[in-house]
Amino acid sequence: MRIPAAILTLITGMALVLLGLWIGQNINLLPVDASANAPVYDELFKVLFSIGTILFVGIVGLIVYSLVKFRRKPGESGDGEAVEGNLPLEILWTAIPAVVVLFVGIYSYDIYDRMGGMAPLNDHSMHAMGGEMEESRTWGGISPVSLESDAAAAPLPIDVTAMQFAFIFHYPDAEITSGELHVPMGQPVALHMKANDVIHAFWVPEFRLKQDVIPGQPTLLSFTATRPGRYPIVCAELCGPYHGGMRSTVIVDEPETFEAWVNQNSPIANAAPQTPVQS
């Protein structure tokens, strides 16, 4: 009688793992991916979703099973067995979560590295700005996935100013100021973000990227858009009554379309004799 029980447990366990893997791989809860690090993110999500499903279904299964199997029958009295502990078992369920957590930690570190999150941020980005900003530091953020590998495509710098309750985008090279963010597909973009009043956060769900915009501490966010379209930019940090309305749009264009947009809007490219009006 012992062996069937063991085999049964094994089979249940395997079924559970398969179920978790299937669910993780096949149930998609995320919006479309539109930046280079979104697929990387989705990969992590699938793994976490699988592990989570296995653990959750397993534990709920155990509870429901216990409640059914060990339920006190009507008229039954007396206690269960006086088991107070079981060292090997306890070691087992200390070790398993430890291993899982360690794996998840290392894996997400790797993911983060691939997203460029571990790159030191202070150096290259600000030098590119030519010391134009007064503050000596840049804080946090995520670096472009392809910044190092794809040296040919230099990142397109864009200054972002967040204020109650709008984002303003400024293209220093083309001297365009816009309320919407236009970016070319496939080219890294480096956002240099400043806030005027309170903390805001720049979030594009389809890019899986978010960075707080903090007054007094310019932050940097880089990404490479990969899918043309219009995506919402959402302010994700409570910033006042109109926080919910603080939205904008990022428009990912084919490089040519983007070029055209720049030429159309840039006071420099127009080469018109008037002086640029934008600050």
Place this chain on the structure above:
Amino acid sequence: MTISLTPEQSTPLQPQGWLRYLSFSTDHKVIGLQYLVCGFIFYLIGGALAGAIRTELLTPISDFLPRETYNEVLTLHGTVMIFLWIVPVVNGAFGNYLIPFYVGARDMAFPRLNAVAFWLIPPAGLLLISSYFIASAPQSGWTAYPPLSITTPATGQIIWILSVLLLGGSSIFGGINFIATILKLRRPGLKLMQLPMYCWAMLGTSILVVLSTPVLAGTLVLLSFDIIAHTGFFNPSLGGNAVVYQHLFWFYSHPAVYIMVLPAFGLVSEILPIHCRKPLFGYTTMVYSIMGIVFLGLIVWAHHMFTSGTPPWMRLFFTIATSFIAVPTGIKFFNWLATMWGGRIALNSAMLFSCGFIINFVFGGITGVALAQVPFDIHVHDTYFVVAHFHYIVYGGTVFVIFASIYHWYPKVTGRLLNEDLGRLHFLLTFVGFNLCFAPQHWLGLNGMPRRVAEYDPQFELINQLSSVGALLMAISTLPFLLNVVLSAFNGAPAGDNPWDALTPEWLTSSPPPVENWKGEAPLVTEPYGYGTPAGELPLAATSGPELWKLGNSDQRS
């Protein structure tokens, strides 16, 4: 300890009857119930505020409340629920009621300090709520991040700070009292490792309270300087640093989440063995994991700040430290499962809520571990995914445990049983409503709905309405509960002194317990979880009267 205080002496000092619940009573049981009832009233207020939130979110436009009011409502909701409902109830209410029993004492170590701690709460709560009527309520969320909290109307924010300071003070006094009671007031002969698990949970919690709450207090004082005196600690336009506030705030507020949940863990550890008729599995590892959670809980705060421009090494450290909390927490959960395994489970309302707790908390814990991963959090930080995560834990976890505990200890407090049918109805409505309300919010967060917004992208309308229906069910579910609690106080079936045939010390006295807890001397219970041991074999140095150890005939249990 107050052995010399005879009832004759204490009677004239304190009002008797129900009036004593409105007085400056120093009886730990009275104080415990004061905490509970006061907390529950604030729960109803906080719930009504949640109702306002969910009503506003029925439509994608901001139509039900003015925008400022929405922010006030969500700030008050968060503050009331955390500081006036969960923290006072799982710590103050159950801690005060149970801990003296568990250590074999007649009261807490500092009864007057205890009463002071309680009586700080109602004025602080009223102050907070009144801010809405005086000027305008605070609008910057329960986190009160500057510079926003410096620029929103000052009166409301200052009142919020004052109120939280009072509540923090109350919590510190409570913590000191619990530590002294557990460590110093134990009955002679009772060793630390023989204490019921809830004592350990409260010891751990109180350590967290004592170490972290003062930091919050100091921080809020600095914040109030920024608001009143125009200093620039956290105000970048005056050369200050807004992120430092976040570090200091979360140094308290992350441990605060364990202040909200460790006592709940302790309560479940008391409830499960009794209704499963089995010893608590893995007592020693439980103790170590509590202390592990306390230690880790103090060093993970920056996981709330992954998008605040923290340097990469810091994110890495906080990711790893946070993830590792799953290990000691997991030990506790597996120990509970093992406690249930092979038991004789009585599936009453207390058990239903306990099992509901385990299920919900594991869900919330798993999303928590996901949130701990920086790259994952970068996307979902400050979205409804986080809202869903913590409601799964604070509501699905702690509030479920509070209900379980009320079903479990009601007979001790009143001498009457709660109605089981109403209890089951309550559970069903709460469980379904809760999951309907908060499960869909994970999807909302993943797909682009930020938190703390009164208006949102119309594509999320349907799911939000679903969530609101869940909230409505939760509101309805309080009705059978209230009905049950009120009616059973008068008409409930008499429970006897020990309806569950439990072994923990509070059940070894009459229900309701006498003023000084035991008529005679306190019993020495060295095996609070000795279920399954043949009758008569437990070392029970019970000395307080014949009604104590009727346990020999445990076969008469219902």
Place this chain on the structure above:
Amino acid sequence: MTSLSSSESLSQQEATEAHEHHGDFRMFGLATFLVADGMTFAGFFAAYLTFRAVNPLPSGATYELELVLPTINTLLLLISSFTFHRAGAAMKRNQRALGQRWLLISAALGFAFLAGQMKEYFELPFGLTDNLFASTFYAITGFHGLHVTLGGLMILIVWWQCRDGGRVSQDNLFPLEAAELYWHFVDGIWVVLYGILYLL
């Protein structure tokens, strides 16, 4: 801000239960409270150190402070800890008059410290809202000064209680010991504060 109400309730507590034999854990409670109080300071120090590390001061402002007066002040406090200790020792031997004298000296040293602190405040070239360092400096030293003020008052109360027939006696030393513990704590905090704010 929390120390006031706590010491109050502790002493009320102690008033009703003076004749019972568990005085021990009142000291324990006080010590726990001081740990909490110490954490408030720890938070302030952490904030100060972080500000210092990451936030540049406006040009002209500096972290340097005049050292002479604060150093004298530090010595005053350290000596007062010692004199307080002598007071306690005297009271244990039931030498009330001597104990009272040492207590007065301790209190005088405490108030001298406060006077010195006041003098420093008035002579400093910056005000509360001038810059981040100024604000932090005043917040921390002010909070500590509040503790010293309270401690000084406590010493005076204990001094009164040490008179012949007063509450403090050989078998009820709690008020004295509590005040002493508190005073040592306040001194200890000052030493750390001095190290961090003045010397660093």
